[in-house]
Amino acid sequence: MPAFSHPQKMNTPRQDMSVILVTGSYDHEIRFWEAWSGICSRTIARSGESGQVNRLAISPDKRLLAAAIHKKVNIYEIASTANEPLVTFEGHTMNVTAVSFHNEGKWLVTGSEDGSIRIxxxxxxxxxxxxxxxxxxxxxxxxxxxxxxxxxDQAGSIKQWDLSDNICSHELTPAADVPIRSVTLASDGSCLVAGNNNGRCYVWRINDEHTGLPRFQAVTRFQAHNKYLTRCLLSPDARYLATCSADTTVKIWAILGNYEFKLEKTLMGHQRWVWDCAFSADSAYLVTASSDHTARLWEMSSGETVRQYNGHHKAAVCCALHDGAG
Known part of the structure; x- marks a missing residue:
């Protein structure tokens, strides 16, 4: 049973590793939260260190936190109380905008405004x-x-990079020169959704290359927001798409047959831009981070805020949640 079904088990990350919830902010702080109580259980306060926190990722085994901080990536041990990272990856020359762990924790991928992707x-x-x-x-x-x-990327392209052949094997450009802000893949690899700066989402079916069909088959597009879109994310069960926006809302789209996306509910409560979101493992909850300095935990079934996380002194721009099996 998913850990989010057991609020009585949710203690600090050092006492109980069932739920790891982390936020990052332009105040240069990384905060760990007790998901149900809303208490901040640990703060990595990088005093004297420059650079805002851009993105966060939790390793599949819940042991490590990767924090993209301006031009570098710090790797922290989640069970530790130390402010110092285990290791720092340096080499990007501009903001690191993306970070993600390999599912066995062997490697980490990062993307940057410097135009490079690094493993x-x-x-x-x-x-x-x-x-x-x-x-x-x-x-x-x-x-x-x-x-x-x-x-x-900022040029409006979506690219597939083949790790075995070390090449870019496919490129999509749904709207020339309109930056693509965010991409998300279904957990079974069957569907790709991308959101651009104009608030529009594009959807492709991903075909097995042995079928003889095009690898990426465009199936639909729709206007998710009338303002800047910051993040799009498919739920683990691939039944929903969450889209975050400068319009202060998060929209939840139900995915129907034939890849039809229907607006199911609009999550309202944040006062400024919503920058990031993360689903619980059972797709029943969503965490969001906003420029209003807060993060929120939403119940998907009701569309209501069930917890607000207060403590950041500037915009909360990224969040990470891992409540599945470690």
């Missing part, structure tokens, strides 16, 4: 590979098969 070996703490994307990278996700990456 870091967590076992040797070294840089393994660099891809030249040719334009500032806004997001990178790892395909569930762990053999491909999907990136999106």
């Amino acid at each position: 870091w070996d967590l076992r040797s703490s070294s840089l393994h590979r660099i891809y030249d994307n040719g334009a500032p990278v806004n997001d990178v996700v790892i395909h569930p098969n762990q053999g491909e990456l999907i990136s999106c």
